[in-house]
Amino acid sequence: MAKPHVLVIPYPAQGHVIPIMELAQRLVEQGIRVTFVNTEVNHKLVTSNCLDKDGFGDLIRMVSIPDGLEPWEDRSDLCKLTLSILKTMPGKLEELIETINKEEGRKVACVIADDCMGWAIEVAKKMGIRRAAFWPASVATLASVLSIQKLIDDGIINKNGVPLNDKIIQLSDTMPPIKPFNLAWACFADVDTVEAFFKLVVQAVEASRLTEWFLCNSSLDLEVAAFNLYPKLLPIGPLLASNRLGDQVGHFWQEDPTCLAWLDEQPACSVIYIAFGSFTIFNQTQFEELALGLELSNRPFLWVVRPGMTKETTTNYPDGFMKRISSRGRIVSWAPQQKVLAHPSVACFLSHCGWNSTLEGVTNGVPFLCWPYFSDQFHNATYTCDIWRTGLGFEKDEAGIIPRDEIKTKVELLLNDKTYKVNALDIKEKVMTTVSKGGCSHGNLNSFIEWIQNNDSNAMDQLDSM
Incomplete structure (x- = not known):
């Protein structure tokens, strides 16, 4: 047949x-x-x-x-x-x-x-x-x-x-x-x-x-x-939940699996994972403020900076940034995100709140720092911050920029208040059951x-x- x-x-x-x-x-x-x-x-x-x-x-x-x-x-x-x-x-x-x-x-x-x-x-x-x-x-x-x-x-x-x-x-x-x-x-x-x-x-x-x-x-x-x-x-x-630790098919960019070995070397629940999907674009000022905010957090971080993420033809980091964060920061062009979010060293997910990323964070019980860029991402950020209460958003300054101090402050608020992690684990349990x-x-x-x-x-x- x-x-x-x-x-x-x-x-x-x-x-x-x-x-x-x-x-x-x-x-x-x-x-x-x-x-x-x-x-x-x-x-x-x-x-x-x-x-x-x-x-x-x-x-x-x-x-x-x-x-x-x-x-x-x-x-x-x-x-x-x-x-x-x-x-x-x-x-x-x-x-x-x-x-x-x-x-x-x-x-x-x-x-x-x-x-x-x-x-x-x-x-x-x-x-x-x-x-x-x-x-x-x-x-x-x-x-x-x-x-x-x-x-x-x-x-x-x-x-x-x-x-x-x-x-x-x-x-x-x-x-x-x-x-x-x-x-x-x-x-x-x-x-x-x-x-x-x-x-x-x-x-x-x-x-x-x-x-x-x-x-x-x-x-x-x-x-x-x-x-x-x-x-x-x-x-x-979430369909992604049924294949959380498998090799995902359908990516437009080649994943860098070496970051998983780097995560193995980090303490449990210590790493900020930062990824903004396939479409988000930053101007140079905002890109530098994000970099400096991650530096100010004084925490290990894994940051996905894909090709074309900034408006400039080349990615320009703040002067001396790469040297200063070399011992606790890892930057890759694309990551095996489901495996990263499932890793025990990851503490939170700084995300553009695309629905796939949102589901991957939810099914791994990870709290969010929400940075929506456009379209449905604003809906998803509202779910996270106001309905599920598993994350926090950022406030922009008068120039429309999220400054480095705001990033540092929200990282501290999220990770020092265990309520967000508790809520995230509760949502995870319900979703994995379904x-x-x-x-x-x-x-x-x-x-x-x-x-x-x-x-x-x-x-x-x-x-x-x-």
Whole structure:
């Protein structure tokens, strides 16, 4: 009997590729065949940075389709990239599926698409293929996406998604508040990019109506209010928790595993781990203040400074900084983050609060110092500081800079008050229970897998009648 075959497609960003790859790995573990579709550029990054070239396994096939831009064009121009994706990729995905379906025993039974790629759900419907949406970020963020008509009706955004005022939004009493300019699609400086991303959002909402399953990389324990607001959303996470100490697949940069040996040499609960994900960019002043704040903390630290993290072409540290911190500081370009956060020497996580990083910290019981950069990261920081109470945020000065003394002060406050660690361990226990056998997320994921495996002829008819 042929194995069920699903096609999985993420939005082409690091924070989207990793969690849906985790989902693909869970499917493979249950004997489901997966074709994983990246853009051509990201396909090269992901496959070249896999530690084991055969690490994807026999049941995962990595393929690519073009995003419509030339190889030399700037993909950090998100407006241009978004419009190109919408114009080019639907037709290319349809061509790919048609080619796959001609292969013996590989007909695509289901498309699982990142909801930011809602057009892929529409392609699947057009081709008569079962479909599921996947949301890799917080459900609080998704709730704001699914509430766009209300936001328009209330005069908070216009019909193109551009904020009309700075009034705080709170979709329910127990959900984190957010400013309109921090909405997932509205956090960009130029209106053209906001409007381009809003097209993705509108398509995501439309696509959500075309799928029987809307899977979310979160848990009821973390976001009960958001799930209550939209009961159709199904928690299956944190997916990262089920593979916390494994070698993660899907990174765009090569990890530096040597930092783990350095962590082995540090005292228990002593190290500040600092990482800002794949997108955060600092100006030189802020970068230096962060460096000097870490120095003032007088604690060992592991700092991830990826290529392109500062606006300058080269990374410039304060004069004498590297020499002064050489005995207690370690700087790497990319780290095996799940293994770092699980290490007993790590005391806290100074983070941009991307959802993947947030989940990795939560599932390891690590307190946070929150430094959100844009979009959903503000939601996530509010969860951490005000709802879960597992971390602290920073205050900016009149120039919009977080100064070195503020960094030093918050490190001391966080690590001298054991309440944050106690709360972090409490949240960890609840979240790890939900992904374990008998837990809610574990059960939901199993139900979805059974649905894929039960590939009966009536499934599609039932879906189309919804």
